[in-house]
């Protein structure tokens with residue numbers, strides 16, 4: 010779907026200042042702002058194996074080091090390994106003189122034909138097999154070193170604490186000598202209560218866990234085999250560096266030492282708005298489902314624009330509203346936008362001052378309050394304005410003056426042939442409409458012919474309802490949202 | 502946010518110029534080792550993080566790269582994880598500053614602990630004095646660590662890493678190699694392609710090159726420099742290396758043997774891996790020279806080339822006899838350590854061990870502090886950072 014709608018020509022200005030196609034952005038319905046993949050928080054939501062689609066709970070994934078225990082990849086070419094069965098004849102359990110068939114399994118790469126047999130691994134009696142796990146031969150030593158340094162650091166911390174407490178205690182005593190007289194301290198001692206605080210913390214001195222320091226040797230472990238000077242090297246018997254580093258703890262040099270590699274788990278991510286921390290997208294738990302619990306793709310909330318027709322001095326744009334609310338959109342030139350934005354910012358800042366009187370600082374605000382606060386809105390508008398004017402345009406459009414009604418998405422309307430209700434609109438501006446789609450005429454004028462590639466921009470003004478308000482009994486009050494859009498026209 | 506919760510192990514990252522190692526504190530090895538570059542597309546090759554032209558470019562590349570690490574490999578929420586960065590004391594400040602900005606501001610990580618790679622390498626051994634030799638992609642760096650203190654003034658750094666070998670290989674190939682097509686006809690490589698890609702060069706080095714022995718190396722030099730000198734040693738047999746299409750490269754044994762010689766050549770101002778070791782030792786306090794020579798730790802993917810460590814020891818022993826050093830240095834023995842890790846992630850492992858201790862809570866640099874000061878401590882402070890724990894070790 011993204012590919013179908015992805016257009017590099019029409020790009021929306023994200024809150025963070027980067028330009029993105031609409032289908033690549035989210036629309037935070039709390040902040041009423043565009044957010045792209047680079048300016049949202051990503052979070053791990055679900056761990057799963059992309060091959061067997063098994064969901065793996067986080068605890069289990071941690072133990073298994075984020076690997077699927079049943080799926081393997083080829084150590085030579087990274088393709089998925091397939092399980093193959095063979096029949097062998099083994100002596101029967103009841104009558105050892107008779108042979109009975111038994112199924113055995115091995116793994117084979119469908120792509121490069123590598124097999125577990127090639128690696129000298131015996132076939133397994135079960136399909137999932139207990140293929141060798143690559144164990145780190147050094148784990149015991151590393152474990153001991155870990156213990157050692159942990160205990161050292163513990164002791165270090167303990168001694169520092171002691172020092173600090175000693176200091177504090179002596180200060181304390183000298184300051185409070187009269188308040189807590191010596192007799193009072195003695196009484197505390199008699200009753201078994203700890204001395205004023207500090208001694209109660211006394212712990213046993215941590216013990217150092219000792220390890221043997223490593224011993225160096227005069228011999229290195231890499232003396233050359235004299236064969237290297239006389240034998241012909243078979244290239245395929247030596248692993249490549251990619252194959253080596255895929256098994257960090259083993260890094261086999263000989264191809265015959267390669268073993269099957271557990272497939273890495275994948276994640277499904279959820280996205281959160283950086284500003285208000287609300288979820289923008291959250292997938293369903295089931296890894297095979299492509300549905301979302303929450304999905305605030307801008308595609309469904311912000312009017313979509315495509316170039317419908319383009320000539321040297323004429324252009325038609327098709328607008329489409331995919332949200333469930335009808336909306337009035339206005340297309341503003343960048344200059345019009347600047348005027349509106351400036352007066353808005355002024356107004357907002359005035360109410361900012363009033364809010365301050367009510368003693369509400371930004372830090373004490375949470376959730377909705379923060380998103381809606383005039384200070385936030387003013388700041389957002391300012392950034393938007395600044396970013397919009399950073400973009401260069403060399404073509405201006407003659408935009409319709411009147412707001413244009415974009416009906417809500419109605420899947421059934423697609424099949425209705427009836428013409429839309431009578432709307433009083435300028436037939437020169439609105440050329441045609443059907444359902445939630447409208448084609449408008451936007452004649453263009455080149456203002457700067459220096460560059461061959463032409464680019465133009467305008468600002469969408471449309472009303473959107475802040476999330477959380479739909480449920481209230483009062484009619485939801487849409488807030489005006491401004492989103493700059495830039496269109497690359499190429500050579501015209 | 503309960504950061505200290507045992508479930509949320511801190512992330513350990515070492516972003517090398519060639520490979521990035523990443524995983525979690527307290528684990529024995531990195532979860533993944535991946536090239537330090539953005540994945541390429543069909544149209545263009547991936548861009549290496551360190552090959553940036555502007556800070557802005559580095560910033561945006563790091564954002565993409567780390568996003569990948571968090572959500573494709575480690576599968577964690579970055580806002581809940583402390584980060585340990587293992588980096589060289591010689592890492593450019595600009596890179597560190599941009600990295601810090603990306604971590605604290607874009608990813609909002611709660612804290613970052615920067616640890617010097619040479620120093621934390623000793624955590625993998627349980628010792629506190631050693632000369633740490635890191636043979637990386639672009640350069641080899643050496644820093645002596647004495648009683649847990651890195652002697653910054655004694656550091657050595659030279660562009661003698663895997664990249665130098667790759668460049669030597671390329672020039673030798675362009676000089677000597679032929680391309681053999683389907684028909685069997687042979688054309689000089691230079692006439693087919695004027696340049697070889699980094700990927701091909703790395704592959705040839707990693708899979709076919711080795712570091713030859715000292716006697717053979719001497720024989721090679723003698724044969725090259727004296728017309729009536731000895732004949733060169735018989736090179737290993739030539740093999741065919743497949744290039745794109747049906748072309749094969751004739752890969753001479755001599756090319757495979759001689760490419761790594763670039764690390765040991767002394768004709769330009771006597772700077773070789775061996776001289777760097779002796780210079781580092783000489784720059785250290787007298788009392789520490791013998792202990793340092795008996796505690797060499799060789800790390801970095803570069804030392805995984807077969808024969809390299811063996812040769813390095815032989816070269817150092819040999820160079821000691823040179824008049825430049827013989828009067829000033831008398832080492833009894835040279836000894837190397839074998840850390841419990843593959844060489845290319847040894848420093849990472851040190852960071853993973855340190856990060857699993859209380860140090861992660863007491864010495865990390867918290868986000869709030871960064872947001873106020875907008876800077877991270879420079880490496881002088883970093884060197885002190887871990888001193889206390891260290892000085893007790895061993």
Ligand SMILES: Nc1ncnc2c1ncn2[C@@H]1O[C@H](COP(=O)(O)OP(=O)(O)OP(=O)(O)O)[C@@H](O)[C@H]1O
Pocket residue numbers: 250253254260516517518519520521537636637638639640662663664703707801802803804805806845
């Ligand atoms: N397992 C291996 N076998 C052989 N060679 C390797 C291996 N791993 C890495 N190398 C080589 O070692 C070189 C350095 O790898 P390393 O991971 O140390 O680089 P880095 O740390 O990214 O570089 P730098 O330290 O210069 O920033 C690489 O160019 C690579 O070709």
Ligand SMILES: [Mg+2]
Pocket residue numbers: 517518635637638801
């Ligand atoms: Mg490195």
Ligand SMILES: [Zn+2]
Pocket residue numbers: 023024025026027043044045046047048049
């Ligand atoms: Zn954005």
Ligand SMILES: [Zn+2]
Pocket residue numbers: 058059060061062063077078079080272
């Ligand atoms: Zn699976």
Ligand SMILES: [Zn+2]
Pocket residue numbers: 083084085086087088118119120121122123
């Ligand atoms: Zn394969």
Ligand SMILES: [Zn+2]
Pocket residue numbers: 037038039040041282283284285286287
């Ligand atoms: Zn929001």
